Amino acid sequence: MQHHFVDAEQQFDAAKMGMWIFLVTEILFFGGLFAAYIVYRLWHPELFTMASEQLDTLWGGVNTLVLIGSSLTVAMAIKSAQLNQKKNIAINLGITLALAAVFMVIKYFEWTHKFHLGIFPGEFYTFGGIDHPQANIFFSLYYLMTGLHGIHVIIGIGLIAWLLWRSTKGHFNSEYYTPIEITGLYWHLVDIIWIFLFPLFYLID
Amino acid sequence: MSGHHISTDRTLLGVAGGLLILTILTVAVHYVYIPEPWSIMVAMGIAIFKATLVAAFFMNLYWDDQFNTLLFIASLAFFALLVGFTLLDTLFRPEIMPAF
Numbered sequence: 001m002q003h004h005f006v007d008a009e010q011q012f013d014a015a016k017m018g019m020w021i022f023l024v025t026e027i028l029f030f031g032g033l034f035a036a037y038i039v040y041r042l043w044h045p046e047l048f049t050m051a052s053e054q055l056d057t058l059w060g061g062v063n064t065l066v067l068i069g070s071s072l073t074v075a076m077a078i079k080s081a082q083l084n085q086k087k088n089i090a091i092n093l094g095i096t097l098a099l100a101a102v103f104m105v106i107k108y109f110e111w112t113h114k115f116h117l118g119i120f121p122g123e124f125y126t127f128g129g130i131d132h133p134q135a136n137i138f139f140s141l142y143y144l145m146t147g148l149h150g151i152h153v154i155i156g157i158g159l160i161a162w163l164l165w166r167s168t169k170g171h172f173n174s175e176y177y178t179p180i181e182i183t184g185l186y187w188h189l190v191d192i193i194w195i196f197l198f199p200l201f202y203l204i205d
Numbered sequence: 206m207s208g209h210h211i212s213t214d215r216t217l218l219g220v221a222g223g224l225l226i227l228t229i230l231t232v233a234v235h236y237v238y239i240p241e242p243w244s245i246m247v248a249m250g251i252a253i254f255k256a257t258l259v260a261a262f263f264m265n266l267y268w269d270d271q272f273n274t275l276l277f278i279a280s281l282a283f284f285a286l287l288v289g290f291t292l293l294d295t296l297f298r299p300e301i302m303p304a305f
Contacts, residue, residue: 012209016269016270016273017270017272017273017276020273020276020277021276021300022279023276023277023279024276024279024280025279027277027280027281027284028280028283028284028287030278031283031284031287031288032287034284035284035287035291038288038291038292039292039295041300042292042295043295047243057235061232064228064231065225065228067224068221068224068228069221071221071224071259071263072218072220072221072263075212075217075263076214076217079211079212079214079217082209082211083211090245101286105294116238131280154236156282161228176253184263184264188259188260188263190266191263192256192259192262193262194257195252195255195256196249196252196256198231198252199231199235199249199251199252200248201249202230203231203234203235205241205244
């Protein structure tokens with residue numbers, strides 16, 4: 001415990017509050033892109049309806065369930081730590097990591113499929129299958145928002161892998177599991193952002 | 206670390222089950238014709254409810270220090286301001302964007 005805290009309890013609560021303040025900045029970070037989405041969708045509603053058909057609802061839905069599952073397993077990892085079940089901490093973190101990797105693999109196939117069709121962001125867009133002069137707007141937003149989200153998933157993968165390694169070394173127990181708690185909070189926000197990205201891009205009319 | 210709420214397996218699995226059902230509902234609603242603007246409101250309503258479940262029971266806000274919930278709500282309030290004021294401009298332009 002660090003000297004500037006009254007007790008371990010206060011140190012834990014301070015860490016949690018600090019992570020929540022960071023999550024506030026993350027919400028506004030993505031919020032700027034969601035604002036851009038809202039502006040452009042209200043300007044070109046028919047474009048969004050047409051372009052959304054290029055996205056595969058099935059894989060978007062599978063990815064949604066993958067992330068929800070990973071949120072469950074990271075919450076289980078925290079619970080394992082609270083109950084001092086050290087082996088289960090590693091198991092739950094491992095499953096979380098695997099699900100996160102599955103998400104990125106699916107995302108990889110989704111993106112490469114689009115590249116194959118000539119669907120690129122901005123001025124590099126060469127797909128002719130959507131009858132709208134500004135079709136690249138939808139896909140620019142798609143790549144920006146799912147791309148930024150994907151970067152956050154990759155960062156999460158790194159963090160969870162680090163936690164997994166530490167848990168195998170016995171660093172966590174019911175007295176100390178703060179890094180798992182705050183990484184878990186970050187991971188849940190990544191899940192929440194995807195919960196909004198899925199209907200906004202994949203499920204337009 | 207006493208005083209930290211420990212969720213039961215039942216709670217966590219129950220919330221996950223609820224999220225699963227809501228995800229299926231999200232997709233199902235997509236295939237049912239709902240006139241604009243209600244279709245987007247229904248989709249966003251379900252998404253908001255899912256996000257609330259994650260925030261309250263996976264992120265533990267339900268049992269946590271209420272200041273953290275206040276922080277979360279505050280970020281949503283500022284996001285609403287961002288979108289609201291932006292739309293006050295963009296929805297009322299005679300020509301959308303001159304050079305685009």
